[in-house]
Structures are given as C-alpha cells and as structure tokens.
Amino acid sequence: MLILKKKVERDHITMKNLFNLFLIMLLVSMPILSLAANFSETCEDGSGEPGSGFGIGFGIVLEFGLYRNSCPEAESIVYSWVETAVLQDPRMAASLLRLHFHDCFVNESPLILYFGCDASVLLDDTEGLVGEKTAPPNLNSLRGFQVIDSIKADLESVCPETVSCADILAMAARDSVVVSGGPSWDVEVGRIDGRTASKQAATTSLPSPNSTVPTLVSIFQKLGLSQTDMVALSGGHTLGKAKCTSFTARLQPLQTGQPANHGDNLEFLESLQQLCSTVDTSVAITQLDLVTPSTFDNQYYVNLLSGEGLLPSDQALAVQDPGTREIVETYAADQSVFFEDFKNAMVKMGGITGGSEGEVRKNCRAIN
Ligand code: HEM
Secondary structure: OHHHHHHHHHHHHHHHHHHHHHHHHHHHHHHHHHHHHHHHHHHOOOOOOOOOOOOOOOOOOOEOOOHHHHOOOHHHHHHHHHHHHHHHOOOHHHHHHHHHHHHHOOOOOOOOOOEEOOOHHHOOOEOOEOOOOOOOOOOOOOOOHHHHHHHHHHHHHHOOOOOOHHHHHHHHHHHHHHHOOOOOOOOOEOOOEEOOOOHHHHHHHOOOOOOOHHHHHHHHHHOOOOHHHHHHHHHHHHOOEEEHHHHHHHHHHHHHOOOOOOOOOHHHHHHHHHHHHHOOOOOOEEEOOOOOOOOOOOHHHHHHHOOOOOOHHHHHHHHOOHHHHHHHHHHHHOHHHHHHHHHHHHHHHHOOEEOOOEEOOOEOOEOO
16 A cells, blocks of 8 residues: 555656656747747748748837837937937947847847847946957947937936837937938837847857858848848948958958959059058058948948948958849949838848847846
8 A cells, every 4th residue: 555655656746747847848948939930930931021020039029109108208319319429420320220230139048038139238247247348249349338328318317117228229220320311210119128148149149241141141041131131231331430350351362462352443452451551450440331431321332333342241242142242233223222121121130039038227238
C-alpha cells in the first residue's frame, strides 16, 4: 500500500514537472512563433511589404494619434525643438534621423525583453548597465542626445510619463526630414522604452559602411525590410556627414595604384584623399551629399550615378547590383518616387517593435 502511494505521488510529481516544462516551453516559444508569423507576413513574397499593421514584434500595437487625448501638445513640442535645433545646427537633422535608425536596428533580445525601436540607444552607462553609445558604430559618431533630453523634459512637464522616448525619436526623425525640405508622414506611436541595452548587439547588428549589396539586403530583410526599402532608407545619406575612417575603402584605388573600380570618379576620390591626408583622419569629416548637404532631396542618388557616393556601401548600390542600380536610377530621375518610398520605409522601420518588458522613461538616458 505504501509502495503504491509512493508510486502515485512520484507519478504525480513527474506529471506536474512535465506540465511545468510544457508551460515554460510555451512561454518561451510564443515570442518565436509570433516573430515567425510576422516575418512570414512581411517577407513571404520577398517584398517585405507590410500586412495590416507592420511590425516584426508581438504585443505592441502602434497607432496613429495615440497621444491626441493623453498629450495633445506632443507633436508640436517635438516639432518646435527639432526646428530650433536644426536652425542652430543644420546637421542636427541628420543626427536625429540617424538616432532613430540606430535605435530600431538593434535588437537586444527577441525572447524576453523589449526590442527594436525601444530607445535603448539613448541609455547612458550606469551601474549594472552598459549602454550602446560606446559601440563602435556609435562612438564619437552619434549626436543629438541633448535635443532629445530637451524634448523629454518639456513633455514630462506637460504630460508626465506619457510619451515614450522611442516615440520621441520616431517623431523627431520625421520632423528632421520635414524641416530639411523632405516629405512628411504620420508617425505611428505607442512604442515602449526598453529596460535594457546591448553594446554587443549594437556592435554586430548595424550595417558596416563596407558592406556589400547582398549583405545590406540580408540585414534589412531580416528586419522585414525589402531591397527597395533599403535603397530608399539609404537616401537618409542626403543629409549629414561622415568621418574619413568611414570611407577609407573608397580611397583604395588611389592608394594602391590599382585600376579604379567600375563607376569610380577619380577626381572625387582625389578630393577625398586630399581632405583625409591633410587633417587627422579620426576627426576629418565631410558631407555625405556634397552638392546639397543640408537639404533632404534626391541628390544623393544623382551623386551615386556620377560616382560621388561617399561611403563604399552607398556607391555599391549603383555599381554592384543591377536591381539596386535600377532603383537608384528611378530615384535620381524622379524625386517624388523617392519621397513616397522613403516615407513608407520609415513607417516600416519605425514598426520594428516588440517584447514584453518596457516602460515610459522619465529621463531618456536612464531606466526609471
Ligand atoms: C544602408 C546601410 C547604412 C550604412 C552602412 C550606414 C552607415 C553610416 C556611416 C558609416 C555613417 C557615418 C558615421 C561617421 O562617420 O561618423 C552614417 C551617417 C549617417 N547615416 Fe547611415 N548608414 C546606413 C543606413 C542609414 C539609414 C537607414 C539612415 C536613416 C534613414 C541613415 C542615416 C544617416 C545619417 C543621416 C547620417 C549622418 C549623421 C550625422 O551627420 O550626424 N543611415 N551612416
């Protein structure tokens, strides 16, 4: 009798363990299944076009006009700070646009934490947390943190703990494009600020300026963004500057005496070499679009066709792949097509959200 009771108890414990194991597996696999479902929704035809409500994540629903009642001044506060900052320093538009890109492309962990556009890029190093600001693609390169601080401080005084830092980044990116002469679009909001950051993920997830076209396509496609989105978003390089260290590979034909790559513009490359050899290469910077550096237009694509793309990854779009070349030619010929595709791609990029642990930070540099 005692033996039987022990056996029943043991079986009961085993069943309980099995049930617990099943629950754990279910919890762990839910995000993966959701990611997979969303990926197939966005990528199944290879186009990366959104289904209804784009997002590679789960649990986060972005909406238009979410702050209309809870913080009606949100949009105008963001716009007015961006406008002032860009008036003082036209490059700030570029820097704010890039912050949103570097926020959305770094996924801390798709399993349990908040990821994608989660304002992780804004977190400072604190005890127990290493931020992303010192990751190689960001170090001495990302700018605009003070502008975001000012916007956040203003918003906290008007509607405390309502507007997330990740949403501020998305709105500021849009407004930066608008004040630089580019198109406007409605920004979906409702992002949550993550409670973590990953220097490691920031080091490995962001595309390198030496990436080839297939690598760029693959990095973007993993996030649900198509080849067209990639070429359109690269048009962000119609604004802003880059350091010599970001484009030294462009100068290789001059330095090695090797024949120039197809599509190279030797006069342009010589002017870059001149700049980078006379000034300390770690500090020397030049415009990504030499012709209209502070205007958001299609000049970047015109430059690519004349071999005047600054980064190797920019010039590659015009010379390495007939598919991306065709898109570059289309945008160079018709700015309105570029604007339309850029807007759509920005909405898709801003929709890379998900995870389960988040908050609305009071201070964008630190978790609450
Ligand atoms: C396609 C892959 C991309 C690569 C390889 C890339 C790489 C780079 C690099 C190396 C710089 C210069 C950094 C420095 O020298 O300090 C830069 C600057 C910039 N990037 Fe990208 N980027 C890419 C996509 C994007 C996207 C999608 C956007 C936004 C939509 C963007 C917006 C910018 C802007 C505006 C700047 C200038 C920032 C400033 O002047 O402060 N980039 N990028």
